[in-house]
Amino acid sequence: MKAMFVAGLVVLQLGAAPAIGAAPPQEPSAPVASAREIVAGVKIPYQSFTLDNGLRVLVHTDRKAPVVAVSVWYNVGSKHEPKGESGFAHLFEHLMFGGSENADASFFEPMQQLGATNLNGTTSYDRTNYYETVPTGALEKTLYLESDRMGHLLGAITQAKLDNQRGVVQNEKRQRDNQPYGLVQYAQAAALFPADHPYGHPPIGSMADLDAASLDDVHGWFRQHYGPNNAVLVLAGDIDLATAKPLVERYFGPIKRGPDSSPIAVAFPTLPARKDETLQDRVATTRLYRTWVVPGLNDPDAVPLAIGASVLGGLASSRLDNVLVRDEKLAVSVSAGLQTFAQVSLFAVSAHVKPGVDPAVVARRLDAIIADLIAEGPTAGEVDRVAIQNAVDTIKSLESVGGKAGTLAEGLLYSNDPDHYAQDLDAYAAATPATVKAALGQWLSRPVYALTVTPGARPADREAQAVTKASKPASAVSQTQVPVVKRAPAPAVGEIADLTVPPVTRARLSNGIEVVYAQRRALPTTQVALSLDAGYAADPKAKRGTAALTTALLQEGTTTLSSLGIAERQETLGASITAGSSMDRTRITLSALTANLGPSLDLFADVALHPAFAPNEVDRGRTQMLARIAEEKTEPGTIAARYLAPALYGRDHPYGMPGTGDAQAVATMTRDDDLAEFHRAWFRPEKAKLFVVSDLPLATLQPLLEARFGTWNGTGPAGTKRFDIPTPAPRPRIVLVDRKDSPQSLITAAVVLAVKGTDDTLALESAAEVVGGSFLSRINMDLREEKGWSYGVWAELEQVRDRMTYTISAPVQADKTGAAIAALLADHQAFLTGKGVTAEELERTRSGMIRALPGAFETAGAVLGAMQENDRLGRPDDYYQQLPTRVRALDPERLDAAMRGTVDPARMTWVVVGDAASVQPQLESLALPVEVVAAP
Incomplete structure (x- = not known):
């Protein structure tokens, strides 16, 4: 191991580039852990049992947090689909979230109230899985709901639900296909597999097969594949076998066994020639x-x-x-x-x-x-x-217990x-x-x-481009009456434990750098984030993209190590160093095995404090950044962001340009005048804080941090940001970016608010959650779950330190672009003019926010992120401990007032990325000026 490490130390030629920062750190010690040593003792202990109906159950106990991961895996995926039924497994994944016979509402409705985290379902070639992590007191109700959709689903699947989810799935397909390189998966499948091979079509399926699916078809699919004997259930977390077994027997035991699943014969294809x-x-x-x-x-x-x-x-x-x-x-x-x-x-x-x-x-x-x-x-x-x-x-x-549950189930x-x-x-x-x-x-x-x-131009015959064809009803409507079996009501939610997060301690190094620390003993790992008051907002007006390029080059060579040496050293240590910026902060983060912490910290400090910015690496990094900018100009989301940011803030404002910046500016950046200068101005102790989550006590860590960062001093003038630059007056309009042959339009809209991220925004955040911040939000339920025009619609507050924005994002099928904008305006206007937060929405939001807290802080990474976010927004260290009391005090009037006094949809700027030939005529009735611009 030591010989391998030495071989990876590629030293830059002296004099190739002047050093940045202080003297390089001490020679790192050799790594102390091999792969075999690292995994020694890695074990997920479990107990198992099988119900009479064939359901196999695993139980793993992990008491570190009062949560339980529930993971149900069905032995059905796209490889089980016969000809003409491609996409059925994935379509049924969606239908399983639409409600069951004894809980006939969106599965997300009770799950949000229960405070579920890590909630989703996925479909692959081999399986369909459903998973959520819930507070321990919500486990019994969760098992009731999961068993109801396993054994009591068909009576709740109506033609209307099928038609709606068919449209949602087809829009998911359009959204994926609409991305650059989105057609590669189809080319690969067609070239590598025979047409009738089980792995010969992607799980998303074809538009034609989805259109042809009838109610009888999907009922038959469920009966064939979703029996308990074709499933695996794993419970992991604050649970044991003695508690789990009677609950599983009570709720899953009465479900009848389904047909046994026969193994799928899979031939192994080999191309006859290249x-x-x-x-x-x-x-x-x-x-x-x-x-x-x-x-x-x-x-x-x-x-x-x-x-x-x-x-x-x-x-x-x-x-x-x-x-x-x-x-x-x-x-x-x-x-x-x-x-x-x-x-x-x-x-x-x-x-x-x-x-x-x-x-x-x-x-x-x-x-x-x-x-x-x-x-x-x-x-x-x-x-x-x-x-x-x-x-x-x-x-x-x-x-995480969810990671353990998924690993055991797989x-x-x-x-x-x-x-x-x-x-x-x-x-x-x-x-x-x-x-x-x-x-x-x-x-x-x-x-x-x-x-x-x-x-070049995309092929014209791709099925996903047939966007004007509305999803049609199934050709054969089921005549079969599915008997609905009534069960006892769902059990009540038990006691939900209060949030417990490790206390935050603050200390200082000898040069004044503050250390913000929390201890987590679940894993023998240490995570450190060097957070700097820089970010994209620190870019000089004439050199947008400086922060992004500077951080991209940090791992491309120090004064003692080449980029290859840095890479090999990380891999040998089992460490991971990442560097990047958000709008307000620049961060360099280390994730290390505590056993290798000393040499990992040596490398971390070297990367952060002593970048070489060697000319050849600068040239390469600049080329990569320019390629990234060019890619952004082909992807709908980043196209929209590049138009929206300067329209909202103006090009002179620190928030007036996306992080990768301007291509012309990046092309002219130099090592000394731009990159090294940015590093000197912003990478300095008075702008830095160290955030640490570790299994080691602070008394052990502080000397290690002092040895690497305590003598660090800044040179030259420090960088400054100016937020007193006025933003342009709102100019409501639609900017239509003409992206030819797009099967989908991406609708975005935003407005700058008279509110800062450092203000108390809890009521506004909660109101925004109701309108657009969750799956159950009004705009998502309207455009996705009721109309079937989109795979997902959301709105959110961009919580930057200075003035925030309220932003809507809605990818919709192209022929519904105009109608979707009208619906979004109507949904917002209804909230602002009378249909405020209902008692049901308030209770769902409050319960979900409070009950989700234990699951939200299960990992060290989540704790580290929350510590940094609290600091960035000026919150107290115990912000999340105080949150339940503050959330319980919210009422509809406060939420209504916060939203109505802040967000005005009439002041929004809209950017639509889509095919102008089909989209522009749809916008004429919206009473907004339309500007058509060519795609960049």
């Missing part, structure tokens, strides 16, 4: 893909293949990063990974070609690097670093072994260069599918 294809798309630059079908997760070669993919393009120190991005500068980004499924996997590689470079040159080098890895195999150091990263990632994923459903994760950990630790080389040689020597996506 297949090269080119696809045009609305993208900024060319991207290359290389894909093979390889074995599924239970195959002995799955782990060696995953390691090979990480060595190739998954690590920060990967082969593709080193050659294509760092050394030869042919690509701006690369990736490789194993997309693992139950019976097959995809070994997928991509390279984002640097603008101005011939894609054919990159393609040849990409193929040569892959071929070299196949022929020579990885080094021992590479394999070790992958194993360490996997071990650390696994441990972190198991910090192992039981896919491998008939809840401990399958432990087998994988052992396999990673035991892997050698020889085993990885053998797996790569066996599977990647087969013909590859090589796809090139180039900028």
Whole structure:
């Protein structure tokens, strides 16, 4: 291990670039934990039982928080769909949230009142799962609701619900397809699998099959696949077997067994020869893909293949990063990974070609690097670093009870072994260069599918572009009367424990830096955030994007380490360092194993305080930032943001431009006048705070932080921000950005408020939650759940330190753009002129906010984030402990007054990103001026 680390220390040539900051830190000590040592003792203890109806149940006890994760996995996914029924599994996932026979309302309604966190459902090729984490006192009611939709669903599925959710799913498909590179998944499926292969179509399905689904079809689908004998239930958290078993027997035991699910025969496809294809798309630059079908997760070669993919393009120190991005500068980004499924996997590689470079040159080098890895195999150091990263990632994923529940359920459903994760950990630790080389040689020597996506017009025959076709009712309406079985009423919610979060302690280093600390002992890890009063708002007016480029370059070389040396050092230590900015703050964050904390802190301080900004790295970083800006101008959400920010705040205001900034400014940034100067002005002790969450006591941590940051001093003048720049007067209008052939329109609208993020905004936040801040909000229930025009609509307060905005975002099918804007205006106007917060909405909001608190602070990362947010907005450290009392004091009148006195939809600026040919005529009746501009 030590030899491998030394090999990774690539020292920059002296004199290549002047040092930034103080002297470099002390020589770091060697790492002390190997992959095998890291995972030693990693175990999720559980007990199990099986009901007479075949439902398999696992129970894991974890008392660190008064919450229980409930995870139900059904053995049904898109691979079970016969021809003509693609998308059925995913459609049924949506229908399962629409209410059951004894709880005939949106599943989100009771869940929000119960304070559920981590609530969702997903569909893959292999399974459909539903999960939520609830306060312990809400577990019994949750089990009632989950059992009702398992055993008592069909009587609640009506033609109207089917038609609505069909529309929602089709808009989800349009939303995904509308993204740059959104058509790649279809090209890959068509090239790699026969049309009738179980893995031959994506889970989202086809528009035609979704249109054709009848009520009888979906009833039959449920009866065939959703029996208890085809499911796994996992309870993890503040629960034990003695408590869980009688509850599960009471609520799930009476459900009748369904048909037994037969295993799906899956042929393993191999292309007869290499297949090269080119696809045009609305993208900024060319991207290359290389894909093979390889074995599924239970195959002995799955782990060696995953390691090979990480060595190739998954690590920060990967082969593709080193050659294509760092050394030869042919690509701006690369990736490789194993997309693992139950019976097959995809070994997928991509390279984002640097603008101005011939894609054919990159393609040849990409193929040569892959071929070299196949022929020579990885080094021992590479394999070790992958194993360490996997071990650390696994441990972190198991910090939450939801992560444990999902891990156990996946192992039981896919491998008939809840401990399958432990087998994988052992396999990673035991892997050698020889085993990885053998797996790569066996599977990647087969013909590859090589796809090139180039900028251009999208194919005109894509089904997702048929946006003017409304979802039609099913051709055959069910004549079958489903008997509704009445059950006893749902149980009452039990006692909900109060929020318990670790107390926050503050201290100071000798140079005045404040340390904000909380102790969490659940994992032997330490997280540190160096938070600086900088952010995008600190950008000079003429050089928007300086903060983004500066932070992007922090890990691209220090005065003692190259970018490769930094990457290898992190991977060897099992540490993760990230750097980035929000509008108000710049943060460098360390996540480290406490056993390796000393050397991890050495690296963290070196990255934060001593960036080299070497000229070659500046050139590369600038090119990558320009490519990122170009990409933003092809994606609907970032297109809208680039028009909305300057329209709201004006270009001279600190909030007047998205974080990546202006391409012309980025292109002219220099090392000394811009990047090094920004670092000197804003990376200094008087602008810094250290936030720490660790299993170690503060008395142990403070000397470690003092040794790395206590002698840090600023030089030169400090940076300043000016928020006294007036914002332009509101000019209500619709800016229509003409993005040709868009199957969906993205509607955004916003207004600057006379309220700051540092004000007391609790009543306003709560009112905004009712109108647009949750799944059950008025605008989402209107446009998604009632009209079926969108996959999801929301509104939120952008809580910056200075004047905030209220922002609406509504991706809708293109032929409903005008009607959707009219509906959004009507929903807001109704609230502001009379239909204020109802008693039901208030109770749901209050109960949800209070009861969700224990689940919201289950992990160290959540605690660290809350500490920083409280500090940024000037809140007390015990803000969340005080919150229940303050929330209980809210009443409808306060919420109504907060919203009505602050948000005026008549002052909003609207930006619509869509196809002007079909959208513009829809906007003529809205009584708002329309400006049509070309997409950037």
